[in-house]
Amino acid sequence: MLDMKLGIIGLGGWVTTGHLPALTDLGIKVDYCADIDEKRVKDLSQKTGCKGYLDYKEMLRNENPDLVLVAVPHSLHASIALDAINNDANVYVEKPMATSFQEALTLVEASRKRNKVLVVGHENxxxxxxxxxxxxxxxxxxxxxxxxxxxxxxxxxxxxxxxxxxxxxxxxxxxxxxxxxxxxxxxxxxxxxxxxxxxxxxxxxxxxxxxxxxxxxxxxxxxxxxxxxxxxxxxxxxxxxxxxxxxxxxxxxxxxxxxxxxxxxxxxxxxxxxxxxxxxxxxxxxxxxxxxxxxxQRGSVYREVWRTVMDSISKGFPEYPLCSAEQxxxxxxxxxxxxxxxxxxxxxxxxxxxxxxxxxxxxx
Missing domain, CATH: 3.30.360.10 (Dihydrodipicolinate Reductase; domain 2)
Known part of the structure; x- marks a missing residue:
C-alpha cells in the first residue's frame, strides 16, 4: 500500500460501518477527520488516533492530505470534493458525486486539470x-x-x-x-x-x-x-x-x-x-x-474497493471496476x-x- 496521508470528511454511518472496517483490515491509517458533529470527531479520534477537526477547510489547509474520502450530505458532495481537489488531494467521493450535471462536469475538469484521481463510491x-x-x-x-x-x-x-x-x-x-x-x-x-x-x-x-x-x-x-x-x-x-x-x-x-x-x-x-x-x-x-x-459479505466489497482505490492512486488513474469521475x-x-x-x-x-x-x- 502507498504511504499517504488520508483524511475523511463526514463521519456518518457508512463511514463507520463500511469504510473504516475495510481500512482497518487493509492496514490503511486514517490520519485526519472532519465533521461538524463534535462527538463524532472525538469518537473517531479516540478510536483511530487521527487528528480531528470541526472545519474541513481547516483540515485541508493545515494538513494537506494526499487522499480525501468525502462522505457528507448529497448537496455538499461536489463543493467539498472540489475544495479537496483544489487543495491537491486525490478524492473518493460518495455517490452521487454531485446533484447537477454542471457540478459534476466542474469536478471532472478540476481533477483533469490538477492530474488527480477522482473516483465515485459505487461499490455495487x-x-x-x-x-x-x-x-x-x-x-x-x-x-x-x-x-x-x-x-x-x-x-x-x-x-x-x-x-x-x-x-x-x-x-x-x-x-x-x-x-x-x-x-x-x-x-x-x-x-x-x-x-x-x-x-x-x-x-x-x-x-x-x-x-x-x-x-x-x-x-x-x-x-x-x-x-x-x-x-x-x-x-x-x-x-x-x-x-x-x-x-x-x-x-x-x-x-x-x-x-x-x-x-x-x-x-x-x-x-x-x-x-x-x-x-x-x-x-x-x-x-x-x-x-x-x-x-x-459487505465488508469484503469495501476491502476490494479500497484496495483498488490505493492501486489507482499509485498508477494515477481509476482502475477497473472503479467508477471514474467521467462515468x-x-x-x-x-x-x-x-x-x-x-x-x-x-x-x-x-x-x-x-x-x-x-x-x-x-x-x-
Missing amino acids: RFNPAMLIAKKLIRSGEVGKIYHMRGFYIRQRGIPTSPTFIKKDLAKGGAVFDIGTHIVDLLLFLSDFPMPKSVTGKTYSAFSDDKTKFSVYPSPNLPNFKVEVEDFGSAFLNLGDEITAYMEVSWASYIKENKMEVTILGDKGGVHIENGILNFMRNIADEYFISTPSTQP GAIGVAILESIYKSALEGREVKIDIPQWLLKQSQLVS
Missing part, C-alpha cells in the same frame, strides 16, 4: 455477481444488448436522518439515494452507451407515514418531515438501440426487499437478484440456466434528467459531450 460494481455479468457480456455470450431493467425496492426503508429527507441537504430522495446505484450498474454493464433521453416519474406516497414505513429510528426533532420523493421510475433511451427501465423505492407494499438487474441480449440473458446471478441461454436447442455466484458525471446527467422529466411531465433529452463519453468508456 464490486459485487461478484456484477463482475461475472460484466465478463459474460464482454465475452459475447449475451450477444447484442437491447434492453435492461433495474429495481431497488424496499418495504419499509424511508431514511429518518435529515441528511436524506430534508430537501436542502439531500436535493432529492430515493432517486438520488438508491437510484444512483441502479443507473450506474446499467451503464457499467452496457459499457457506457450514449444516453439520449429519459422519461421519469417520482412520487411521495408515504411521506406522511414516515415512521410507519421505516425500520430506522425516528429522530427527536421538531417539525420532522420527509421533504423528498420515496419512489421513482424512469424509461431510458441509452442509444445504440438499447433501452432500459428502472424503479426505486424507499417504501412499498411488496413481499420483500430486493435489488435486481436484468440484461437482455439476443444470445442470452443475465438476471441478478440480491447478489445471486442466473445466466440464461440456448445450448443444443435447450434452454439452459446457470447460477455461478453468491452474495459476498459518475454521466450518471448524474441521467438522474438530473429523471427529476426534470418528472417535474415537467415530458421526455427530456440528454446532451453528453463526446469527450466525456469517450473518457468514460476507457475504464468501463
